[in-house]
Amino acid sequence: MNKVVIIGAGYTGMAATMGLVGRLKRRDDAHITIVNPQTRFTERLRLHQTASGQRLADLQIPDQLEGTGVDFVQGWVTAIDADAQTARIDDAHTLRYDTLIYALGSVADTETVPGVDEFAYTLNSAQDATLLADHLGRLTDGTVVVAGGGLTGIESAAEIAEQHPDLDVVLLSRQTPGSMMGDKARARLHAGLERLGVAVHAGVEIVKVMSDGVALDDGTVVHAQAVLWTTGVRVSPLAAAAGLEVDHRGRIITDESLRSVTHPNVYAVGDATAVRQGYGVMHGTCQSGIPSALQAASSIVRELKGKQPKRFRFGYIHQPVSLGRNDAVIQFTHADDSPGRFYLAGRMAVAYKETVSSSPWTTYRLLKALPALGAATSIPSTAERTEIAGVIRLSP
Numbered sequence: 246m247n248k249v250v251i252i253g254a255g256y257t258g259m260a261a262t263m264g265l266v267g268r269l270k271r272r273d274d275a276h277i278t279i280v281n282p283q284t285r286f287t288e289r290l291r292l293h294q295t296a297s298g299q300r301l302a303d304l305q306i307p308d309q310l311e312g313t314g315v316d317f318v319q320g321w322v323t324a325i326d327a328d329a330q331t332a333r334i335d336d337a338h339t340l341r342y343d344t345l346i347y348a349l350g351s352v353a354d355t356e357t358v359p360g361v362d363e364f365a366y367t368l369n370s371a372q373d374a375t376l377l378a379d380h381l382g383r384l385t386d387g388t389v390v391v392a393g394g395g396l397t398g399i400e401s402a403a404e405i406a407e408q409h410p411d412l413d414v415v416l417l418s419r420q421t422p423g424s425m426m427g428d429k430a431r432a433r434l435h436a437g438l439e440r441l442g443v444a445v446h447a448g449v450e451i452v453k454v455m456s457d458g459v460a461l462d463d464g465t466v467v468h469a470q471a472v473l474w475t476t477g478v479r480v481s482p483l484a485a486a487a488g489l490e491v492d493h494r495g496r497i498i499t500d501e502s503l504r505s506v507t508h509p510n511v512y513a514v515g516d517a518t519a520v521r522q523g524y525g526v527m528h529g530t531c532q533s534g535i536p537s538a539l540q541a542a543s544s545i546v547r548e549l550k551g552k553q554p555k556r557f558r559f560g561y562i563h564q565p566v567s568l569g570r571n572d573a574v575i576q577f578t579h580a581d582d583s584p585g586r587f588y589l590a591g592r593m594a595v596a597y598k599e600t601v602s603s604s605p606w607t608t609y610r611l612l613k614a615l616p617a618l619g620a621a622t623s624i625p626s627t628a629e630r631t632e633i634a635g636v637i638r639l640s641p
């Protein structure tokens with residue numbers, strides 16, 4: 246019996262699990278266990294909604310696993326012994342594995358600037374987002390600083406501004422928010438932020454977070470009643486501590502089939518990995534993470550059948566960003582994530598973004614029922630790209 250242990254039941258851990266469940270239906274030579282600290286699935290794509298006070302659906306992981314034969318273990322993985330092939334849970338007991346799927350994701354990098362850990366809020370978990378929501382709910386006026394102009398920072402600033410019109414929202418960023426988009430999509434993004442009253446300051450460097458605001462490198466202090474930190478991510482130190490080869494950011498380095506280069510019985514998926522493609526190392530997104538997880542599931546089943554795992558190839562298709570509940574901008578991209586010609590904005594973009602955000606959970610349900618879904622290619626074919634382009638009109 247091959248013991249497959251999956252650590253982390255976020256987007257990719259769940260995708261790998263359901264991919265395996267669908268594919269192993271007629272086999273009895275593998276047993277799957279998944280470990281996660283919470284029973285509730287964290288819809289990370291929607292944590293900015295939680296932070297602004299909205300309630301999300303209560304998606305329970307054990308309910309999703311019902312009838313699959315998968316064991317769910319609630320707990321934190323506190324250590325991995327890659328030689329003994331065990332994962333330690335809550336420093337209390339160990340799980341032995343033949344194959345490990347490492348899907349621990351990433352969290353906001355709160356270690357680089359003093360005061361962040363002590364004074365800033367994060368979107369690292371539903372609990373963290375709820376802490377910010379509770380705090381914002383108590384404020385009647387004042388300023389909220391959102392630090393970081395990446396997609397998470399933009400979405401958070403927009404969402405908070407929309408849900409809390411009495412608060413001033415200031416988005417502070419090193420780079421121009423939307424710098425990875427094309428000119429037209431970026432201009433539309435800024436118009437959307439302006440409409441919501443978000444004050445954007447780009448080209449600034451935050452050097453300290455304090456109880457009453459942030460200090461910039463030019464000596465300016467931006468006073469605020471709340472600071473949300475979204476700049477950059479860091480990964481769990483568990484992989485490095487276990488002796489798996491990692492990159493300078495602690496992400497597991499994999500071969501072309503998503504196996505650790507030092508420990509091939511460890512598949513690494515999602516934000517916690519550094520996967521090289523022709524255009525460079527992939528950055529962490531759900532968009533790329535879920536295909537990586539499905540491919541890992543497929544490869545594990547191939548190995549059970551005595552076959553070689555296949556090479557993982559992935560190309561990006563979009564940069565979706567919500568601007569509150571009534572606006573969004575979707576920049577369609579080339580495979581290397583550089584902006585393409587088309588973008589979508591306004592109502593159609595809202596519908597598109599909502600479909601993207603809710604699709605993972607729907608996908609898991611379908612995977613349980615329709616194993617063939619897991620075989621879906623991770624790179625849109627030329628025909629699919631043309632089809633996508635065909636339904637997109639340039640927004641005014």
Ligand SMILES: Cc1cc2nc3c(=O)[nH]c(=O)nc-3n(C[C@H](O)[C@H](O)[C@H](O)COP(=O)(O)OP(=O)(O)OC[C@H]3O[C@@H](n4cnc5c(N)ncnc54)[C@H](O)[C@@H]3O)c2cc1C
Nearest residue numbers: 253254255256257289321322349350515516529530531532
């Ligand atoms: C506000 C926001 C909006 C986003 N929007 C988009 C978007 O529109 N499109 C997109 O593609 N990406 C988006 N992302 C990025 C996306 O959420 C991540 O790339 C994705 O969640 C990565 O999936 P993952 O499975 O690797 O990690 P996660 O989904 O973070 O899952 C990791 C899981 O591991 C668990 N875990 C961590 N440590 C341990 C441990 N020691 N033991 C046991 N379990 C552990 C965690 O509790 C969690 O359940 C967004 C992110 C944020 C924060």
